[in-house]
Amino acid sequence: MSDEIVTQIMELAAEVSDGEELLERAEGVGLVMRGEAMYGSWDAALATALVKACEAPAAATAPPPAVRISHSDDGPNEVEDFPREAEEGWDGPVVMVAGDRAVFTVAADRFRTSHQTPAEVDPFAPRGAGVNIEVALANPDEEAIVAISNVGTAHSFDSRIVPSVEGHVLHAADVVGVASDESIVAMWSRREMRRCNRFAHVTVGGKIKASAIKEFGRHGPDRYGVQALLLSDEDAICTAFLERERGTRVFCASLAGNGIHFSARDVRTMGLKAQGVKAMDLGDDNTVIGAFNTDGCDELVVLSAYGYGKRVALEEFRVQGRGGQGMILMRPHLDGDELAAIAPLPSLNKDLLVLTRGGHVARIAATAIPSPGRSARGVRLLKMPEGDRVGVVSVLPGSGPA
Structure with missing residues (x-):
């Protein structure tokens, strides 16, 4: 008592x-x-x-997260510390396609990881390839690669015939049967494709279409391609992605700086010859610059053409019906700047591979990218030469601590 x-x-x-x-x-x-x-x-x-x-023992309380200061030209950026570990495949091969349709592979450990921003960029212009890299696929888990072109054709090729950057690179026409006016905008392994139920395309004009994987038939697309989407004359494929579960969500971003988050259930499954439905209301002089399925992803990274960017939590975007204008993702604050790329971020243990239009590359640890909030402006993430612009952003397995 x-x-x-x-x-x-x-x-x-x-x-x-x-x-x-x-x-x-x-x-x-x-x-x-x-x-x-x-x-x-x-x-x-x-x-x-x-x-x-x-x-009495002191109550167990979680210590506040450590904060690491990452300095930039615009002032110090507070970034949450994260116990990074090297992931399997962090140094593995990356399959790339250049703007002149040259295809090659490069070992990811060729790119040094920057753990602070703004990151220095390194020259990257493989012999025999153009400097403008259009798409990159890290660590394919099977030799067979499926490639989607900007005109809505799905091709397949064997990654074992793709040379490394140490040799003379091949052109896409030597690997897959692409036409002279085609360019590759997305790639994934055939094994990954077989694990999924649907694949989706998003066009620069803001349309989306989802089709069942079985539409490709038993063997899937071949070297010469299967028509996967009918396009109007002025439209083109911006990107494509796979969908494992029907109940997942889609995120699209526009050139003007908006993002829309909607349920994949809003996009019914269509045949290969369907033209798709509206994903985003773009208005005049605006296009879609990227889209992805948010399954297994809590954050995204957005970059502007001039190398400014940030991390943003997906929960900051309410889920709404497709076809709307969305919410502000990032407003570039320099004259002439505009959104250039987005990428899903499954974990802070990942690295971001950024390829520029002028033939430069940077590998940035996700922990070095600040997350100031959806309505905040981005910070300078890259030190690029004058006149250069961000082109492609790809997610790589994390290379570990600094």
Whole structure:
């Protein structure tokens, strides 16, 4: 009984500021009376409670997250520290396609990881390839690669015939049967494709179409391609992605700086010859610059053409119906700047590979990218030569701590 009274004194004392406040509460008066009866005086009861409080173990509280300061030209950026570990495949191959349709592979450990921003960029212009890299696929888990072109054709090729950057690179026409006016905008492994139920395309004009994987037939697309989407004359494929579960969501971003987050259920499954439905209301002089399925992803990274960017939590975008204008993702604050690329970020353990239009590359640890909030402007993430612009952003397995 005495231990119970002491415990009650300790709990009540933690809720009041002084003795007068304690006596103003009904339970406090009763506690004083019982304490005096048990210990002979109220002072003795308080003394016993004080001794017990000193002996009690401190309540376990989570320490505040450590903060690492990443300096930029615009001032220091606070970034949450994260116990990064090197992931399997962090140094593995990356299949790339250049703007002149040259195809090659490069080992990811060729790119040094920057753990602070703004990151320095390194020259990257493989012999025999143009400087403008259009698409990159890290660590394909099978030799067979599926490639989607800007005119809506799905091709397949064997990555084993794609040369490394140490040799003379091949053109896409030597690997897959693409036409002279085609360019590759998305790639994934055939094995990954077989694990999924649907694949989706998003066009620069803001349309989206989802088709069942089985539409490709038993063997899937071949070297010469399968028509996967009918396009109007002025439209083209911006990107394509896979969908494992029907209940997932889609995120699209526009050149003007908006993002829309909607359910994949809003996009019914269509045949290969369908033209799709509206994903985003773009207005005049605006296009889609990227889209992805948000399955397994809590954040995204957005970059502007001039190398400014940030991390943004997807939960900051309410889920709405497709076809709307969306919400502000990032507004570039320099004249002539505009959004250039987005990428899903499954974990802070990842790295971002950024390829520029002028033939430069940077590998940035996700922990080095600040997350100031959806409505905040981006910070400078890259130190690029004057006139250069961000082209492609690809997610790589994390290379570990600094």
